[in-house]
Amino acid sequence: MNQHRIDLMLCGGTGCHASGAGEFKEALGAELERQNLDREIRVIETGCNGFCAVGPVMLVQPEGIFYQKLTSGDVEELVEEHFLKGRPVQRLLYKEPASKETIPIMSDIPFFANQMFRAMRNKGQIDPESIDEYIARDGYFGMARAVNELTPEEIIEEVKTSGLRGRGGAGFPAGVKWGFAAKAQGDIKYVLCNADEGDPGAFMDRSILEADPHAVLEGMIIAARAIGASKGYIYCRTEYPLAVERLSLAIENARNYGLLGEDILGSGFDFDIDIYQGAGAFVCGEETALMRSIEGKRGMPRPRPPFPANKGLWDRPTVLNNVETLANVGQIILNGGQWYASVGTESSKGTKVFAMSGDVNNIGLVEVPMGITLRKMIFEIGGGIPKKRKFKAVQLGGPSGGCVPEKYLDTPVDYEEIAKVGAIMGSGGVIVMDEKTCMVDMARFFMDFIQDESCGKCTPCREGTRRILEILDKIAAGHGTPGDIEILEDLCDVIKTSSLCGLGQTAPNPVLSTLRYFREEYDAHVYEKRCPAKRCAALLKFTVDTDKCKKCGMCYKVCPSGAITWQKKEVAAIDREKCVQCLACYDACRFDAIE
Amino acid sequence: MLSHPDITPEMHQRIDEIIASHKDTPGAVIPVLRMCQDAxxxxxxxxxxxxxxxxxLPRSDVYGVATFYSLFSLTPRGRHTVRVCLGTACYVKGVKEAMDRIGRTYGIGSGETTDDRRFSLEAVRCLGACGLAPVMMVDQNTYGGIKPDQALEILEKYE
Structure with missing residues (x-):
């Protein structure tokens, strides 16, 4: 193999692609060739780095220097200064927003320094399309141990020892689930990977599939060995074309290497994997619905029991694990369950990947040890709230989850502790919200999502979520009447206790948790016809408070419809005729002067 | 034989190939619908x-599947599909304004197609690019950080 002086790990994740990584790569390649450096310097397109907010990003190895916000215009300077003369280009390095300090080395940047990489250990470190690079990082070693050295019982015992719990949301112990399926009678068994990541605001599975597809395959092969399955499917969202492409390639390469297919590594064990693309239905993330979908039916859940471990896909014993869960398995078998369980809390072991987004400085993917507090995650790794605004709440667990207010920010990341404050760990979506977020609007957003995605099979979920949405719409429109909030609570209770599947049972959570912590906002909407966060357009006056206005003209600049008149040193005014109620001026005003 | 103004002989041949190669695979209806829609x-x-x-298979089964999944469309589509992400992160970052402007400018709502079949507008759930919120996709290209004006500028590039 050709030895290279420098490896340039350019992020090829979806985020960086959209920010122009493709053009940058082309320009970089051309310049390296022009300077005759292409034999010394190699450009590797990696999976998602995680720090999407500052993309396109590139890591220079072996120095570990991290470049951000790259454009094709930077190429010449970068090659000339850094790669020829050895002087990193200062203006393209990361700067800490608070201290303005420049931090050249990736592992020193607070965003990365406080993380612990296990499920994402290969992200940005290897070429996801190269099986050799995966193997060079101890890939498939755990699988080799599982098929050649361990009995199925020993594999299951090791996973139980690790304390690994389902990362898709419910948190069921993976080893226990495998144990059930291993005991189930049946000549044909299946291992499924749930890659139907649907929670809005969660993209860790996408990142793992794009950055390290072999880790998922390895986890599936080990699971198959443990339960005695011969066939596996990866159910992947249709919205993730790059993930599907990389998985297909990974499967092909693994087959060619004898790591997948018949007689794996000469052990006599057969197992093969196919990809099944979803067709856009959120409910298919629910395990029984997902199996119906693979069978070619409408993706509707069915009551349990019987559990899939006994009667799953085509009524055969089936194990279904989430992408992140499976990505941990290879390392657990290689390093032992004790190793994995060495970090975490009493009931939640190892690490968890979170997708942090919303009103936070460092948007991106973070992997943290269980037990870290939400405060540390949002304010140290996440870098706090932008625009000098105040933190209001953090929404955990997507549409099935809840929001956590300031006073519970010291809650540790732990399945049980998070549940106690009214949210769920869920798949790991973390949406940070600042003071300008209206909680009624937020609840309405999630209810709109849920009632749209409800499959329609059971009445409480189908009808109940729609009634909740109607009431929330009414409240947000300023037509709330006394008693509405009580009806909401009643409806939530019924839906929660009587729905068929997890989607319905957790559907009221966003409403319940906002009611629990921000009831006064609901009251303000209903009784005072006022939206304290100024997000519900029907309750706003669209006038400028002449006392508060600092005459800066920011509102004038952002108004898309020319409805605002303003001149230097004069108070702005809004023409209600022209105003389209887009709220851009509310967002731009730093003095809270628009009523 | 299948006669329909929007299906050319080449498409017809492709459809027959798709059906023939999946006829005996259990659960093939979703992939078959996908490929036929692509064609x-x-x-x-x-x-x-x-x-x-x-x-x-019973017509009701296939129809049921085709109408259950949001990927499938029973009405003609535009030359370009504009997917505006209404996921949580994009919502918090104000994607609704961009969506409204696009809708008003081209006179279409979510799920509709312009009369000249230039654009189909779709409100979608989380595209998984929350780091770039608000996000929209035009065909296979993802655009991040879109403000209403920019969204319109980007769309003007697609004929």
Missing amino acids: VGYLPVELIDYISRGLN
Whole structure:
């Protein structure tokens, strides 16, 4: 193999692609060739780095220097200064927003320094399309141990020892689930990977599939060995074309290497994997619905029991694990369950990947040890709230989850502790919200999502979520009447206790948790016809408070419809005729002067 | 035989190939619908009937699947599909304004197609690019950090 002086790990994740990584790569390649450096310097397109907010990003190895916000215009300077003369280009390095300090080395940047990489250990470190690079990082070693050295019982015992719990949301112990399926009678068994990541605001599975597809395959092969399955499917969202492409390639390469297919590594064990693309239905993330979908039916859940471990896909014993869960398995078998369980809390072991987004400085993917507090995650790794605004709440667990207010920010990341404050760990979506977020609007957003995605099979979920949405719409429109909030609570209770599947049972959570912590906002909407966060357009006056206005003209600049008149040193005014109620001026005003 | 103004002989041949190669695979209806939609652009009801005969499945089953999943469209689609992400992160970052402007400018709502079949507008759930919120996708290209004006500028590039 050709030895290279420098490896340039350019992020090829979806985020960086959209920010122009493709053009940058082309320009970089051309310049390296022009300077005759292409034999010394190699450009590797990696999976998602995680720090999407500052993309396109590139890591220079072996120095570990991290470049951000790259454009094709930077190429010449970068090659000339850094790669020829050895002087990193200062203006393209990361700067800490608070201290303005420049931090050249990736592992020193607070965003990365406080993380612990296990499920994402290969992200940005290897070429996801190269099986050799995966193997060079101890890939498939755990699988080799599982098929050649361990009995199925020993594999299951090791996973139980690790304390690994389902990362898709419910948190069921993976080893226990495998144990059930291993005991189930049946000549044909299946291992499924749930890659139907649907929670809005969660993209860790996408990142793992794009950055390290072999880790998922390895986890599936080990699971198959443990339960005695011969066939596996990866159910992947249709919205993730790059993930599907990389998985297909990974499967092909693994087959060619004898790591997948018949007689794996000469052990006599057969197992093969196919990809099944979803067709856009959120409910298919629910395990029984997902199996119906693979069978070619409408993706509707069915009551349990019987559990899939006994009667799953085509009524055969089936194990279904989430992408992140499976990505941990290879390392657990290689390093032992004790190793994995060495970090975490009493009931939640190892690490968890979170997708942090919303009103936070460092948007991106973070992997943290269980037990870290939400405060540390949002304010140290996440870098706090932008625009000098105040933190209001953090929404955990997507549409099935809840929001956590300031006073519970010291809650540790732990399945049980998070549940106690009214949210769920869920798949790991973390949406940070600042003071300008209206909680009624937020609840309405999630209810709109849920009632749209409800499959329609059971009445409480189908009808109940729609009634909740109607009431929330009414409240947000300023037509709330006394008693509405009580009806909401009643409806939530019924839906929660009587729905068929997890989607319905957790559907009221966003409403319940906002009611629990921000009831006064609901009251303000209903009784005072006022939206304290100024997000519900029907309750706003669209006038400028002449006392508060600092005459800066920011509102004038952002108004898309020319409805605002303003001149230097004069108070702005809004023409209600022209105003389209887009709220851009509310967002731009730093003095809270628009009523 | 299947006769429909939007299905050319080449498309017809492709449809027959798809059906023939999946006829004996259990659970193949979703992949078959996907591939047929890729070939034709959408799924006319006549095509759904044709597929159900080809796969030897009740029409109601195939129709049920085609209408259950949001990927499938039973009405003609625009040349370009504009997917505006209404996921949580994009919502918090104000994607609604961009969505409203696009809708007003081209006179279409979510799920609709312009009369000249230039654009189909779709409100979608989380595209998984929350780091770039608000996000929209035009065909296979993802655009991040879109403000209403920029969104319109980007769309003008697609004919």
